[in-house]
Amino acid sequence: xxxxxxxxxxxxxxxxxxxxxxxxxxxxxxxxxxxxxxxxxxxxxxxxxxxxxxxxxxxxxxxxxxxxxxxxxxxxxxxxxxxxxxxxxxxxxxxxxxxxxxxxxxxxxxxxxxxxxxxxxxxxxxxxxxxxxxxxxxxxxxxxxxxxxxxxxxxxxxxxxxxxxxxxxxxxxxxxxxxxxxxxxxxxxxxxxxxxxxxxxxxxxxxxxxxxxxxxxxxxxxxxxxxxxxxxxxxxxxxxxxxxxxxxxxxxxxxxxxxxxx
Amino acid sequence: xxxxxxxxxxxxxxxxxxxxxxxxxxxxxxxxxxxxxxxxxxxxxxxxxxxxxxxxxxxxxxxxxxxxxxxxxxxxxxxxxxxxxxxxxxxxxxxxxxxxxxxxxxxxxxxxxxxxxxxxxxxxxxxxxxxxxxxxxxxxxxxxxxxxxxxxxxxxxxxxxxxxxxxxxxxxxxxxxxxxxxxxxxxxxxxxxxxxxxxxxxxxxxxxxxxxxxxxxxxxxxxxxxxxxxxxxxxxxxxxxxxxxxxxxxxxxxxxxxxxxxxxxxxxxxxxxxxxxxxxxxxxxxxxxxxxxxxxxxxxxxxxxxxxxxxxx
Numbered sequence: 001x002x003x004x005x006x007x008x009x010x011x012x013x014x015x016x017x018x019x020x021x022x023x024x025x026x027x028x029x030x031x032x033x034x035x036x037x038x039x040x041x042x043x044x045x046x047x048x049x050x051x052x053x054x055x056x057x058x059x060x061x062x063x064x065x066x067x068x069x070x071x072x073x074x075x076x077x078x079x080x081x082x083x084x085x086x087x088x089x090x091x092x093x094x095x096x097x098x099x100x101x102x103x104x105x106x107x108x109x110x111x112x113x114x115x116x117x118x119x120x121x122x123x124x125x126x127x128x129x130x131x132x133x134x135x136x137x138x139x140x141x142x143x144x145x146x147x148x149x150x151x152x153x154x155x156x157x158x159x160x161x162x163x164x165x166x167x168x169x170x171x172x173x174x175x176x177x178x179x180x181x182x183x184x185x186x187x188x189x190x191x192x193x194x195x196x197x198x199x200x201x202x203x204x205x206x207x208x209x210x211x212x213x214x215x216x217x218x219x220x221x222x223x224x225x226x227x228x229x230x231x232x233x234x235x236x237x238x239x240x241x242x243x244x245x246x247x248x249x250x251x252x253x254x255x256x257x258x259x260x261x262x
Numbered sequence: 263x264x265x266x267x268x269x270x271x272x273x274x275x276x277x278x279x280x281x282x283x284x285x286x287x288x289x290x291x292x293x294x295x296x297x298x299x300x301x302x303x304x305x306x307x308x309x310x311x312x313x314x315x316x317x318x319x320x321x322x323x324x325x326x327x328x329x330x331x332x333x334x335x336x337x338x339x340x341x342x343x344x345x346x347x348x349x350x351x352x353x354x355x356x357x358x359x360x361x362x363x364x365x366x367x368x369x370x371x372x373x374x375x376x377x378x379x380x381x382x383x384x385x386x387x388x389x390x391x392x393x394x395x396x397x398x399x400x401x402x403x404x405x406x407x408x409x410x411x412x413x414x415x416x417x418x419x420x421x422x423x424x425x426x427x428x429x430x431x432x433x434x435x436x437x438x439x440x441x442x443x444x445x446x447x448x449x450x451x452x453x454x455x456x457x458x459x460x461x462x463x464x465x466x467x468x469x470x471x472x473x474x475x476x477x478x479x480x481x482x483x484x485x486x487x488x489x490x491x492x493x494x495x496x497x498x499x500x501x502x503x504x505x506x507x508x509x510x511x512x513x514x515x516x517x518x519x520x521x522x523x524x525x526x527x528x529x530x531x532x533x534x535x536x537x538x539x540x541x542x543x544x545x546x547x548x549x550x551x552x553x554x555x556x557x558x559x560x561x562x563x564x565x566x567x568x569x570x571x572x573x574x575x
Contacts, residue, residue: 012371015371016371019366019367019371019374020367020368022367023363023364023367023368026356026360026363026364027353027356027364030353030355030356030360031355032355098353102351102352102353102354103351104351104352104353104361104364106315106317106347106351107350107351107352107365107409108364108365108368109315109316109317110315110316110317110340110343110345110347111340111341111365111368111369111413112316112336112337112338112339112340112341112343112369113337113368113369114337118368261312261317261318262312262316262317262318
């Protein structure tokens with residue numbers, strides 16, 4: 001049975017796939033350090049940011065504007081995508097590598113279930129853990145941007161929806177990249193090291209040079225950011241880049257999952 | 263109709279670079295038996311199991327599992343196979359029950375409903391909600407068996423399953439295996455523990471250097487082809503007469519009778535030699551009340567057969 005038919009085929013196949021996804025989610029949500037990291041890296045920065053801006057505004061309204069409004073929303077959500085990317089890496093690496101690290105991958109393989117199905121189930125399983133945290137963080141930022149807009153411009157529903165889509169996209173792509181890389185490599189520690197070095201050091205440096213924008217994921221995501229001003233990358237290029245940065249690592253991870261000795 | 267053999271391999275070979283781990287292996291495991299796959303460490307036992315289960319690819323040869331060719335029909339075949347390969351591994355931060363739920367999710371829908379029964383069967387129901395990190399090795403072995411039972415298996419493949427079990431645990435395990443066989447399941451038990459295999463299994467294959475050097479029922483394998491027992495009313499005279507027979511290398515008194523070791527290379531089968539010795543003693547007017555092949559322990563047979571241990575001995 002193909003993975004496509006498992007996910008979208010007859011009801012029994014779909015139920016089977018849902019059970020695999022639920023099992024993936026169970027494995028992730030019972031990992032307390034991972035949940036703590038998600039709270040600290042995704043939700044907590046939103047609280048800190050909003051509360052900090054509110055305190056500054058209350059202390060010196062002449063110097064600091066209201067804590068809400070479009071500009072503060074933009075800044076807060078950029079923070080969310082940057083720090084949240086670290087959480088996406090951690091969740092993706094755990095989703096991709098924990099079975100192998102624990103030695104449970106072979107136990108799953110001997111069930112006869114297709115390795116591809118086992119791999120594909122990690123995607124919705126991991127996102128089911130990650131996206132609710134992102135949604136909560138986004139809700140905090142969005143609520144504050146409207147409620148604390150004061151005399152400033154409050155974001156409309158349309159802009160909020162655009163931002164919600166963008167934040168979701170950035171998080172999902174970061175997760176997919178981490179999932180693919182960790183499924184490709186044998187070590188979770190190596191995967192985390194490589195991905196964080198890329199996300200936090202190498203990619204920002206390359207973005208600053210501006211010379212590699214046509215191939216950098218960060219440039220493509222920036223192109224899609226609501227109200228992001230001038231862009232060095234066309235919309236089509238940006239979309240193709242995002243698809244490539246998502247599909248290629250996932251395909252590599254799926255290939256490795258199918259071919260590795262368990 | 264069910265295939266008579268649950269495992270059939272033909273010319274199965276696995277190479278790791280220059281090293282041959284499994285060498286042109288022909289193996290048949292009869293349905294409904296407890297089958298011991300016996301060999302010294304490094305003989306290729308685990309490699310065979312890993313190939314059967316699709317954990318690693320064969321270099322050459324064919325395999326059938328429950329009558330189905332693998333890897334072509336691997337998914338269908340493995341749906342009714344439970345296995346423990348080497349030490350059973352788990353997500354240690356999950357409870358025993360949660361670990362079974364994770365595996366059940368990868369099996370058919372009914373597997374989820376077997377979780378409680380499997381935990382009960384291996385005696386872990388009361389500690390099923392504790393994290394696996396708190397389990398002893400013996401408990402993890404039992405949880406591994408519970409996990410294998412989620413398949414409602416026709417075939418259970420157990421690789422060194424008694425590792426880490428205390429004597430009481432080994433006794434329970436032995437009874438559990440016999441219980442599973444009594445239910446009509448087949449158990450393929452890979453081990454280097456001769457005593458365990460002898461107590462649990464009906465049939466055995468002895469493997470060395472990646473090849474099966476002998477396979478058959480335990481009764482067949484433990485019948486010595488070189489030693490016979492002779493009972494006589496006059497043991498002293500019988501022993502003296504036997505020393506003169508050309509087929510006899512040695513004759514030693516034992517509590518069961520005179521243990522006669524036949525001369526290797528003597529141009530006569532063991533059965534014919536036994537008959538000839540019997541006639542020889544009777545013609546010498548000695549009353550013979552027992553002539554039978556001596557039974558060797560599996561350990562003796564193993565040492566006799568496996569080249570490595572044979573050389574070492």
